[in-house]
Amino acid sequence: MKSALETLNPTRVKMTVEVPFEELKPSLDAAFKAIGEQIQVPGFRKGKVPARIIEQRVGRAAVLEEAVNNALPQFYGQALEEHAVRPLGQPEISDLKVPATDGEDFTFTVEVDKRPEITLPDFGSIELTVDEATVDEADVTDRLDTLRARFGTLKSVDREVREGDFVSIDLSAQVEGEEVDSVTGVSYEVGSKNMLDGLDEALVGMRADETKTFTAPLAGGDRAGAEAECTVTVTAVKERELPELDDDFAQLASEFDTLEELRADVERAALRDAKLAQGVAARDKLLEVMLEQVEVPVPESVIEAEIHSHLEGEGRLEDDEHRTEVDESTRKSLRTQLLLDALAEQESIQVQQQELIEFLVMMSQQYGVDPNTFAQSIDQEGQIPSMVAEVARRKALATVLEKVTVKDSAGNVVDLNETVPGTEDEDEDATDAPGAASGDASEEAKVVTDAEIAVDEAEGSQSDPTREEKADA
Template identity: 50%
Template sequence: MKTDVEELTPTRVKLTVEVPFDELKPNLDKAYKEISQQVRIKGFRPGKVPAPLIDKYVGRGAVLQEAVNDALPELYGRAVEETEIFVLGQPDVEVTELDDGNQFAFTAEVDIRPKFEVPDYDGLEVVVDDAEVTDEQVDETIGNLRERFASLTTAERPVEDGDFATIDLVARIGGEEIEDASTSGYSYEVGSKSAIEGLDDALVGLSAGEEKTFTGTLVGGERAGEEAEITVTVQSVKVKNLPELDDEFAQLASEFDTIDELRDDVRARLGRQVKLQQLSEARDKALEALLEKIDIPLPDKVVEEEISRRNQQLEQQLQMAGMSKEDYLKDEEKSEEEFDKDVADAARLAVKGGFVLDQLAVQEELGVENEELSEYVVTQAMQMGVQPQQLAEYLTQNNQLPAIVSEVLRSKALNLVVEHVTVKDESGNEIDVDAVQRELNGETGETVAADDTDAADEAGVDEADTAEVDTAEAAEAAEPAEAAADAPAATAETAADEAPAAEPKNEGAKDA
């Protein structure tokens, strides 16, 4: 087999592959056997039809086509391996010659990772936020805890801002009631501005049994966006009562006996969280600093796929949050053009970051051990709330292990960069990243991912519940180049997705 490589662009090549016809013999034999099983010729059992009869009744061309389709994946793979190119995505293949008995040739155009070397990254310096916990942050956290244990008591007075009113809503357009925009017995926090615009102003001053009609824009249902006449009727007025910040509250809301112990625990937890955020920021900024030293071309198709992936992800998040894209853009104070530019910039940065980390893993001859894959799967399972073995089986069945190998390799490559970077906080103090990581790990007795502040606050996984994940074969079989070719371009460190949060309303207060 002879393979020539033509560079179409720095990120796309054309492979021209010539194959002696006798190399197709195993594929031809297989094609004849499969066709023999399918055809019905008098006097011959299925699978026993001679090749000359298949050529006569089915056609030699059909056999050749079957053999070529069967041979192409293996031949293309051999061509890629021989030329040592780092392919991205699926190739565009064209059969250019099929001379029966003599030669077979085809071309394959495919995107490739640009060839480059990661420069020396010693001496890079990044600045991260101070790992400071203020009294205001402690008070805010405890205040949120108080909200969860609040109670509601009926007030015999008109509605005031901050009250909880139980209300009925009836919306009409042209005198016709809009059923999916009407409700009864709805508990609403006055002043939260979480419902129809104008509702808060209409409620203030009303007493139980009174009603008021105002004009507002419907925000949901089939008539969303239309103006409607909305009548609100107050059933009851309730006041939210917060528990006193004393030892009794500490015992009610936590495992501690005194409010001082609760405060100390909250401060410690916040301190842990800000240190994790500091480590995550150090990783992000270390990668950013390295990327600034490297200028490489990026395949347009790969960038477009990353942009599409990010847009789909945002669309799913908006659906889960019950938001429209227009509302999201309004909250972010961005135009459609600004949003598209931000997504495109983030996508290019993610693709570039993936390429750089992949190349660094190759240069430094990094590998992935079975234990590292198991740890990754356990961490991801904990975040998703599923059993590690269940996740491992899903990844295996859906051929996702090569992508996981790539993700772990990229994480190890980034860890290597962080080890060589000087990290300082805004106050000028140098931060020993390794020491901070060991401190955080020591608190829980398990490895904590520096880029995962949410999971770090959850309870640790008991060793007895940690399923053994059989990923040794994947670790050995998946080369970095092959793994990264199938992996998403965005890594945990470079992904810049901003998921809109749907904050539940009034969930903390309880009726007394």
């Protein structure tokens, strides 16, 4: 096989491939065999029909189609390897010429988007400025109040509903006079705004056994987005009583004996979170600066395919204003991934199994899914290489973050070692019982078996949301 490469633009190439008949013949023989096992010809056993009889029965075109469909991915892959092309998305096959008779060459042309060549500068001279890591009394008070709320009690009250109250309600919705949904006896915190738009405003000022109607767009179901006439009835009103902030509360809610000790621990947690916020801000600002300094061309056909898929999924293909927003975010996302992939390659970043496991556990927590179930799911969907690539990108960005200078708004140099996520304390929530461990040490162990899949195979192969693919003829 021989092939020629033509670069159409920084992100797209055209390859012309010529395959001698001798190299296609094994696929042709396999096609005759496969078809011979599917047809029955009087006088011949199944699978023993001669090639010439098969060709007479089904036609040469059918045999060639079978052979080419099986051989094309192989020859396309060889051409990619020969020219060191790393594809993005699906190839476009054209000028397909199959041999009309034995001895003729098989030729085809393929156009495909590819990863651009990216020249990376030295990022070490970058200086970043982030906010100071400070903790004020209001922050500490809010955190203590949140902790108190966990130990609060609800009591019924005979008064109008206020924001922050807990109410029991019956709720129904009608569209054009037809009831589309209804619930009874639902407990709801007024002001949480996690049900229908307008519900919180309707509830404030109501009393038990009072009914009110309001109009709101439906949030889900077959009629999502449709304006509905909603009816809400309050059946009970309760307010939350918070425990007093004293030594007894400190002993109830934490491992500490005094309120002073509890408050000091909450202050430490708040300061830790402020420092972590500095690290996150530094990382985000660094990425913005890197994108400004480096030209990262992106393939238009890949961008358009991603935009179309996104809008189609939302049912908003005709929304031009939203299309502009999606276009901008899609371009930035792809530029970011291509840049970090190039950086990971330059830095020879490798992903260890434990790093992948920790990433999977973190992702499963964000989605509220059991880590083992999450790992099994992405394995079945073939997403492990994508997860490995994402960990590699994060590690690559971290290597640059270690080299740059970060100062706070007061001019003080920020010690990034105090802001880098991954310490034992990071996963503790300041609203959890201070001083107590908030995670289950066995959680990572549960995901190990499923996270160990394909790490070795994925190392060195960069994946992206456009799914680098072989030909699918």
